[in-house]
Amino acid sequence: MARVEGLHCAACGRDRAPKATDYVCLSCGGNLEAVYDLAAAKRRLTRKSLAA
Known part of the structure; x- marks a missing residue:
């Protein structure tokens, strides 16, 4: 989804690439955060779909 x-x-x-399997940055050891396509999520998700 x-x-x-x-x-x-x-x-x-x-x-990093979205397919990377690392959980920490290979350069500094910091935490990696997922970056999502929020515009696509806004188009796809509605209150009704989330309530189902």
Whole structure:
């Protein structure tokens, strides 16, 4: 359902490919955060679909 656009390091700001299997940044050891396509989610998700 959710489309991950990429992974972003919270500490150093480096970006990784969405298919990366790392949980921490290879450069600094910081946490990787998932970056989602929020515009696509807004088009697809409604209150009704979330309540189902």
